[in-house]
Amino acid sequence: MMKLGLIGKKLGHSLSPEIHGFLLKKQKLEGTYELLEVPEEETDQVIPEMIKNHYLGLNVTIPYKETLLPYVVPDEDVKKIGALNTLKYAGDKVYAYNTDYVGVLYMFERAKVSLLGAKVTLLGAGGAAKAAVYAFEKAGAEKITLAVRNQEKAKLLQKHFPEIEVCGLEELPGGDILFNTTPVGMYPAVGVSAVNVDNISRYRVAADMVYNPLETEFLRLAKEAGLQTVSGLSMLVGQAVKAEEIWLDTTIESEWGEEIIKFLEKRF
Numbered sequence: 001m002m003k004l005g006l007i008g009k010k011l012g013h014s015l016s017p018e019i020h021g022f023l024l025k026k027q028k029l030e031g032t033y034e035l036l037e038v039p040e041e042e043t044d045q046v047i048p049e050m051i052k053n054h055y056l057g058l059n060v061t062i063p064y065k066e067t068l069l070p071y072v073v074p075d076e077d078v079k080k081i082g083a084l085n086t087l088k089y090a091g092d093k094v095y096a097y098n099t100d101y102v103g104v105l106y107m108f109e110r111a112k113v114s115l116l117g118a119k120v121t122l123l124g125a126g127g128a129a130k131a132a133v134y135a136f137e138k139a140g141a142e143k144i145t146l147a148v149r150n151q152e153k154a155k156l157l158q159k160h161f162p163e164i165e166v167c168g169l170e171e172l173p174g175g176d177i178l179f180n181t182t183p184v185g186m187y188p189a190v191g192v193s194a195v196n197v198d199n200i201s202r203y204r205v206a207a208d209m210v211y212n213p214l215e216t217e218f219l220r221l222a223k224e225a226g227l228q229t230v231s232g233l234s235m236l237v238g239q240a241v242k243a244e245e246i247w248l249d250t251t252i253e254s255e256w257g258e259e260i261i262k263f264l265e266k267r268f
C-alpha cells in the first residue's frame with residue numbers, strides 16, 4: 001500500500017486528501033493520504049520518520065517549506081526558490097521539489113492569462129510569494145513588484161530575486177496582474193481585502209492564492225471593478241497534480257485536473 005501525506009504544524013481542514021484520493025482512484029492505485037501535524041520542535045525528526053514509516057511522498061506546508069531544506073536533496077527549482085513543498089523517498093534519500101510554482105503557472109494558463117511581458121504586482125512576501133515570483137520570471141513577466149506591509153521580509157526576497165521591486169500596500173504601481181499571496185480574506189476571516197478598490201482598479205486581472213472562499217472579498221471587489229478574476233483553487237489542484245506525477249513518475253491526464261476543480265467548485 002502506497003503511503004502519502006501532508007505535513008504541517010496546523011492543518012485544519014485540507015482538500016489534499018480528497019484531491020489525491022481522486023487521483024489514485026483514477027489511476028486504479030491503492031494508497032493512503034494522511035494529514036500529519038508535526039510540532040516545530042520535531043522538525044529534525046520529519047525525514048527520519050518519513051523513511052522509517054515508508055512514506056513514498058509528502059506534501060509540505062507552513063512552517064516546514066523552508067525549515068526542512070537542510071535535511072533533503074533539493075532539485076534546481078527548490079534551490080532557486082529557497083522553498084520546497086513536495087518530498088519523495090527513493091533509494092535511501094529524500095528528494096525535494098517545489099510544485100507551488102507549477103500550480104501558479106497552471107492557474108494562469110487555465111485562465112488564459114498570458115504572463116509573457118506582463119507587469120505583475122504580488123501582495124505579500126511569504127513562502128508562497130517566492131514560488132510565484134519564480135513562476136512569473138520563468139514565464140517571462142516584464143516587471144514584478146511586491147506590495148507588502150513588512151518591508152524586511154520583502155528585502156530578503158529581493159536578495160534572492162534582485163530584479164523585483166518593493167512598495168507599500170497603499171499605493172500600487174498598476175499593471176496587468178494583481179496577485180494576492182497573503183492569507184487575507186481566507187475562511188473564517190472572510191470579508192476583508194489587503195488592498196482597496198482604487199488600487200485594484202489599476203489592473204486587468206486579479207488572482208488570489210486563497211481558495212476558501214472561492215470568491216474572496218479581494219476578488220469580489222475586483223469583479224465589481226470589471227477585472228478578470230482567478231481563484232486559487234486551480235493552483236491548489238495544479239500543485240497537487242504535479243506532486244502526484246513526481247511521486248508516481250507518471251503523467252496525469254489534464255482532464256482529471258479539470259474534473260477535480262469542477263467537483264470542488266460545486267462543494268464550496
Ligand code: NAP
Nearest residue numbers: 124125126127128129149150153181182183209232235236
Ligand atoms: P506566509 O509565508 O505566512 O506569508 C504570508 C504573507 O502574507 C506575508 O508576507 C505576510 O506579511 C502577509 N500578510 C499576512 N497577513 C497580512 C495582512 N493582514 N496584511 C498584509 N499582509 C499580510 O504564508 P504563505 O505560505 O506564503 O501562504 C500565503 C497564502 O497562500 C495562505 O493563505 C496559503 O493558504 C495560500 N497558499 C495557497 C496555495 C494554493 O495552492 N492555492 C499554495 C500555497 C499557499 P508579514 O510578513 O507582514 O506577516
